[in-house]
Amino acid sequence: MHRTARCKADIDFLEEEYPAYPTTINDEILHEHVERVGKLLLGPKNVTTANKVMAGEDFGFYQGVIPGVMFGIGIRNEDLGSVHSPHSPHFFLDEDVLPLGVALHTALAEIYLNNQWESVDKKDLRIESQDLNMAEKEYTRIKEIKESNGNYKIKVRVSRIWEAIDYTTNTVKSLDTLLLDEHGDQIHAKIPSFIIGKYKPQLKEMQIYHIEDFSTLKIFDNVTYRPVNHPYIIKFKWNTIVKPNREFDTQFPKQQFDFVDFTKVSSRKDNKHLTDIIGIVSTWSQPVEQKKKNNTVSTMMELYLKDERNNSIQVTIWGENAKIIKDWILKNSSGKTVLIITSASISEFYGSYSLSTTSATKVYQNSDIQEIANLKNRYILKMEIEDNTATAMATLFEQEASSLLQKSAKELLTMEENGTEIAEKEFGRLIGHTTIFQIRVTRFNKEQNNNSLTISKIFPVNKIDNTEQNQKDNYDATPSDNASRNTKITHQITHHSKAHLDGTVATIIEDSNNTNDGEDEQPPTKRICRTNEDNQE
The missing domain is CATH 2.40.50.140 (Nucleic acid-binding proteins)
Structure with a gap:
């Protein structure tokens, strides 16, 4: 048009003032009701389903508020000239059809209300009765x-x-x-x-x-x-x-989570299912206003969570959840902030994985949730170990420490309450004994020449002979050899065990029962499993 008139025109549809008509879609249940009653009243051959059309219809606005069904009553009387569509200037209404329309509307309303009264009333009576809690x-x-x-x-x-x-x-x-x-x-x-x-x-x-x-x-x-x-x-x-349900059911679960291990997040990168995670906040950023991909602005913050094995993962928090989490962290500045983040999506960037909250996300930090209480009450063992080549500092997190000590965090806290010397004696039993370890060496260890190691697994073995010849034999053995020979775990093993470090045996020469003092180690960027001198990623 503008080419014909040799001019430029801007068209404003005023969508905000006059919104576009919504699609008119009949409610499935009401459609079946009209079809059933119509066939009873007019005969099965006189009820058909019309073709879909691309016309606008303001009845769609009503259907956006309450379920509805739109149907037409056909007319055709060639003698009267009633053959044109309603929008034609030649349209003529054959009024003989009006009684049929009235009868159909009346039957639709009467049968519908009778069915609803019978079904809903009985259900209400049944539910509101003393038998509310059905079998x-x-x-x-x-x-x-x-x-x-x-x-x-x-x-x-x-x-x-x-x-x-x-x-x-x-x-x-x-x-x-x-x-x-x-x-x-x-x-x-x-x-x-x-x-x-x-x-x-x-x-x-x-x-x-x-x-x-x-x-x-x-x-x-x-x-x-x-x-x-x-x-x-x-x-x-x-x-x-x-x-x-008015019954107070203490056995009914309150929440159910499907936690994903930090090391297995990559397996869910297709986001077929959203992801639940739990971890301790290690670092976080102040919430800021950020433009999203759809050009809307939302509050955003980034934080890192650590799991019980000190694995770290980045999480981007959007919307009100960012403000909620910030308040929790500030109020809990003297202790650990453990978060459960549900229904997060996963993103990949050059092989690194991170999570982002969605509209379905809910965050929890309640200590009465058992999983949070378990993570808050964890403990860490820091100790010095040596083999026949070197000495190194090592850290065991609760799962591995419990395996070594055969004591949970709760048991150790009970010991502390009864006297610190009892707990110290328990730790002291480890000194001088050997055990087989699998360690995690990070890029940080290699690049910074840092000898602080994280123990990721303990191999169960029986009591060993600490004679010089037997120790030499143990140095030459691989973890799989020892683990396959000694599979039964007993209380004695926690005090007489072997440790594997780079293919050799390590002896615990000093221990500490100090928990994490807040000095966070740099989170690993890549985990490397070392079982011998050749690193295997």
């Missing part, structure tokens, strides 16, 4: 949901709620939840945007509910960013029944 056999376990649109009733705890955002329009697509049953199984549930207003006030995190009359949909294999590993997803309908 367990009436409920379907989450792991037994194996059919699309199956007739299921479930008793679940809402463990998490979040809004799923369409980042292209920055609008809410759905209200999503994780549902957890008493057996610890989880399933993802979605509440479509047009009924969020109905169900959002009803659902509270950590509350147990009776839920029925919902859709179940099979998840396609190529779908990514799933918060849980279940082949189906629940979709709420406008008539889904949600009733709080």
